[in-house]
Amino acid sequence: MGYKNLKVSIIGIGRVGLPLALFLENLGCKVVGIDKDSEILRDVRKKKMSFDEPGCAALLKKTKMTISPSIQSGVRGSDYIIITVGTPLYNHIESDLSYIKSVCTDLCGSLKGGQTIILRSTVAPGTTSYLKNFVEDNTSLKIGKNFGLAFCPERLAENQAIEELGLLPQIIGTEDNFSKNMTNKLFNLFGVELLFTNYLSAELIKLFNNVHRFTDFAVANQFSVIAEKYNQNIYEIINMANKNYPRGHIPSPGLTAGTCLRKDFGLLNESSSAPDLFLSAWKINEHMPFHLVNSAKKYTKIRGKTIAVLGYGFKKNSDDIRDSLVPKLLRYIEREVPKKVLLCEPNIPKKNIEGFKNTDLNSCLKKADIIFIAINHDAFNKETILGKIKKNAWCVDLWNVLGQKQLVLRYN
Ligand SMILES: NC(=O)c1ccc[n+]([C@@H]2O[C@H](COP(=O)([O-])OP(=O)(O)OC[C@H]3O[C@@H](n4cnc5c(N)ncnc54)[C@H](O)[C@@H]3O)[C@@H](O)[C@H]2O)c1
Known part of the structure; x- marks a missing residue:
């Protein structure tokens, strides 16, 4: 051979x-x-x-x-x-x-x-x-x-x-x-x-790698929920906590999803009956879509408004929608009975994505009263978004892609 x-x-x-x-x-x-x-x-x-x-x-x-x-x-x-x-x-x-x-x-x-x-x-x-x-x-x-x-x-x-x-x-x-x-x-x-x-260690290494990431992101998400409760700015907190500090490395809060991380938690955890750290991590990450809608509602009504959701893939710059948390975010938004929901996913070259028309970014920004930046795709940034938003529209920016260091903010 x-x-x-x-x-x-x-x-x-x-x-x-x-x-x-x-x-x-x-x-x-x-x-x-x-x-x-x-x-x-x-x-x-x-x-x-x-x-x-x-x-x-x-x-x-x-x-x-x-x-x-x-x-x-x-x-x-x-x-x-x-x-x-x-x-x-x-x-x-x-x-x-x-x-x-x-x-x-x-x-x-x-x-x-x-x-x-x-x-x-x-x-x-x-x-x-x-x-x-x-x-x-x-x-x-x-x-x-x-x-x-x-x-x-x-x-x-x-x-x-x-x-x-x-x-x-x-x-x-x-x-x-x-x-x-x-x-x-x-x-x-x-x-x-x-x-x-050996077999078992190799299997565990892969699962530990992924569940470690999943848990790390859950910690950042939990911190963002806590900061919100105390009316403190999570982006400034994380920035200062990490800055020139060798033991920092707190990741950004975000929608932690995708077929690998979520399911690998289950692969690792199916044999355990006790509630544990990983179950809590799962719950925290799963909570984020609800948290985003709830946070927006503290500032403005969703009912009767035109909403734009930016991103549908499960992570940055990806066209993979498996186990994305964006459909869950869309369902929570729809529970509030908005007038219309627009979706923009530039990484998927399809006109329709799971029942939603894939609308271009500028049309979304022109029409939306509230914009949820669901995924931190490169296509969504200060240049492509700021200045194009409708006057007095609200923006929910969990990933801080606009650099304004505020989860919910109004543009006027
Ligand atoms: N996607 C990633 O980034 C990634 C990274 C590391 C590990 N993994 C793991 O790798 C595995 C595959 O993931 P994926 O993302 O490539 O999935 P996928 O669904 O894209 O690919 C799996 C393929 O297997 C085919 N298939 C299923 N049963 C078959 C059968 N009996 N005979 C022939 N073909 C069959 C399916 O049709 C599909 O095309 C999963 O266990 C996943 O957790 C994925």
């Missing part, structure tokens, strides 16, 4: 799988992209990105990767099978294993000796062992003897995928030498630092 001719099948070519497939192909691997979603396969065949990810469009244009709707045929002859399917929560605080189980079931009918499975989806603790037991009990293969298995979490941030794949240290969780050597060989191509551990 030539070092640069490794054949890699990737199951799930979504936001994690597709950048990885393109990155590996660029390193010289032969790549097979497998997905059950026919629209995703169609887009990749047409060399069209179905989501925004810097650097990917250029790589996709020149890709020669094989595309397959079938796991059985797609993994045939591959040295490595990387799983990057979604790992959502049920509506309960419970991980939904059905995506992983469905992949395992298909794999058992097609796995051949010598292949290595790399689980890269973010998973609840114990999922890699589940996969090992499932494969061993449903095939004649034995881990470490005739197949390899590793948990190698993806830790990149959307919009930085290609850059971070070649930068971030790679955690490798294995429990036998065959798997360790095989996984080492693949990730050596990345040119990044490799950190070896």
Whole structure:
């Protein structure tokens, strides 16, 4: 097996799988992209990105990767099978294993000796062992003897995928030498630092990274609610608390959302019965849309007014709307019976977003009595907003993108 001719099948070519497939192909691997979603396969065949990810469009244009709707045929002859399917929560605080189980079931009918499975989806603790037991009990293969298995979490941030794949240290969780050597060989191509551990620690490292961020943001959000209660300015407080202070690092308050952080709290926490720090963090972050509407109502009525909500993606400059808190903000606004709600999301090139017309920024600013800057996209700043707002309109600016250091302020 030539070092640069490794054949890699990737199951799930979504936001994690597709950048990885393109990155590996660029390193010289032969790549097979497998997905059950026919629209995703169609887009990749047409060399069209179905989501925004810097650097990917250029790589996709020149890709020669094989595309397959079938796991059985797609993994045939591959040295490595990387799983990057979604790992959502049920509506309960419970991980939904059905995506992983469905992949395992298909794999058992097609796995051949010598292949290595790399689980890269973010998973609840114990999922890699589940996969090992499932494969061993449903095939004649034995881990470490005739197949390899590793948990190698993806830790990149959307919009930085290609850059971070070649930068971030790679955690490798294995429990036998065959798997360790095989996984080492693949990730050596990345040119990044490799950190070896066992399955459980690797699973926990990924969850701890994300839940740490989730909790950090919750602390900032809780501080902003407390400052509001005392009529103090959270932006000045955080600025001074962090300024030239080596142990500062308090992040900005904001709408903390997205499929990763929120669900990873559930993946980590499903086995605990006690209310804990992470449950509180979840509650605080979930409270922010209510807090924004409630704060605006202290100054002005929402009822009968034209409201503009700026941003819909779950985070800055992203077109990913999964688990965004903006729909929740919109629902709380609608409970107040406004005259009209306008939405502006410049990162999504669609006329309609989940029932809302995607309106351009200037039209929103011209018409709105109250403007909620829901997401701190670069497109929303002093230059694009100030001076264009209707006279006497109110602005709710949790992220302080206008630099006015006030959550709710009036422009006249
Ligand atoms: N998006 C991120 O920034 C990010 C970062 C790090 C880790 N993760 C984790 O990576 C995993 C994937 O996330 P994502 O954002 O890429 O999700 P995604 O929904 O964009 O992609 C998953 C893909 O898997 C496909 N799929 C599901 N079941 C399949 C099956 N049985 N056979 C073939 N294809 C199947 C889906 O059609 C989809 O295209 C999740 O566990 C997530 O938590 C995501």
